[in-house]
Amino acid sequence: QKEVEQNSGPLSVPEGAIASLNCTYSDRGSQSFFWYRQYSGKSPELIMFIYSNGDKEDGRFTAQLNKASQYVSLLIRDSQPSDSATYLCASSWQFYFGTGTSLTVIP
Amino acid sequence: DTGVSQNPRHKITKRGQNVTFRCDPISEHNRLYWYRQTLGQGPEFLTYFQNEAQLEKSRLLSDRFSAERPKGSFSTLEIQRTEQGDSAMYLCASSFQDYQETQYFGPGTRLLVL
Numbered sequence: 001q002k003e004v005e006q007n008s009g010p011l012s013v014p015e016g017a018i019a020s021l022n023c024t025y026s027d028r029g030s031q032s033f034f035w036y037r038q039y040s041g042k043s044p045e046l047i048m049f050i051y052s053n054g055d056k057e058d059g060r061f062t063a064q065l066n067k068a069s070q071y072v073s074l075l076i077r078d079s080q081p082s083d084s085a086t087y088l089c090a091s092s093w094q095f096y097f098g099t100g101t102s103l104t105v106i107p
Numbered sequence: 108d109t110g111v112s113q114n115p116r117h118k119i120t121k122r123g124q125n126v127t128f129r130c131d132p133i134s135e136h137n138r139l140y141w142y143r144q145t146l147g148q149g150p151e152f153l154t155y156f157q158n159e160a161q162l163e164k165s166r167l168l169s170d171r172f173s174a175e176r177p178k179g180s181f182s183t184l185e186i187q188r189t190e191q192g193d194s195a196m197y198l199c200a201s202s203f204q205d206y207q208e209t210q211y212f213g214p215g216t217r218l219l220v221l
Contacts, residue, residue: 004149034209043198043212044150088149092208095140097149 003027004091006098014106019076021101023089026070032092033072035063037085038100044088048074079105109133111213113199119219120189127185128216132201139182140210141174142198150198156182157204189220 006023013019023033032051036044050056050063050072062075076083086100112131120126132139138157142150153172154164158179171189176182186193196217200210 032208036212043196043215046209046211049209090149090210095142095152095155095210097142097151099147099149 003096004089004098006087006089006101010102010104012104012106013079015079015081017079017105019079019083019103019105021074021076021087021089021103023072023074023098024070025072025091025096027091027096028067028070030091033063033065034090034092035061035072035074036088036090036097037083038088039085047087076103079103081105081107111199111201111211113197113213113216115216116214117217117219119221121221122189122191124189125185125187126189126218127183128197128199128218129181129183130199130201130213131181132199133211136201136203136211137179138202138204138208139176140200140202141182141184142200144196144198144215145194153184186218189218191220194218194220 004025034049035047037047038044048063050065053067056063060077064073084104086102088100089098114129140155141153144150152165153168154174156176159176171187174184196215198215199213202208202210
């Protein structure tokens with residue numbers, strides 16, 4: 001069992017819609033979680049981190065953490081074609097990354 | 108702040124050759140990480156340093172791989188006797204040791220072993 005698992009996708013949404021990306025983790029020792037965006041051929045870039053239960057909002061992005069259920073999610077509101085990328089969920093515990101979810105926003 | 112830099116950006120080598128990659132972290136960051144990423148996968152942790160000390164090493168890392176960070180600044184990753192399966196993107200990241208420990212990634216070194 002992988003430490004961090006993501007819904008494999010690919011995910012396609014129309015422009016302006018909400019994109020929902022999910023991630024589950026197995027190690028209860030994990031404290032902080034990160035969402036990275038990775039464009040094809042590029043390195044990951046940080047979007048958000050979250051370490052408290054509940055929601056954290058930053059512009060069009062909202063991260064949600066539920067430690068009891070061991071899942072983390074990322075919502076992207078008003079999706080834009082420039083959001084098309086692979087989104088990686090990562091746990092700070094043991095530096096685990098998920099395999100990523102490919103998102104395509106259709107104009 | 109010039110960000111994390113890696114050199115070379117691309118490397119093509121023949122099977123059996125040794126290769127060495129360099130990573131220069133963000134200057135005030137005391138932690139440095141190496142990852143390997145293949146197509147369709149997330150970054151796979153290899154090793155990390157706090158200052159000059161190598162604190163953790165993935166059990167997946169064979170003895171052909173070695174990493175150093177001699178003065179707690181830049182780091183090198185060496186692969187000896189390369190194999191075709193070593194072909195991947197090698198990513199370096201750095202972070203500052205605080206509650207957040209956000210890792211900032213370099214552009215990566217793409218290795219192709221022929």
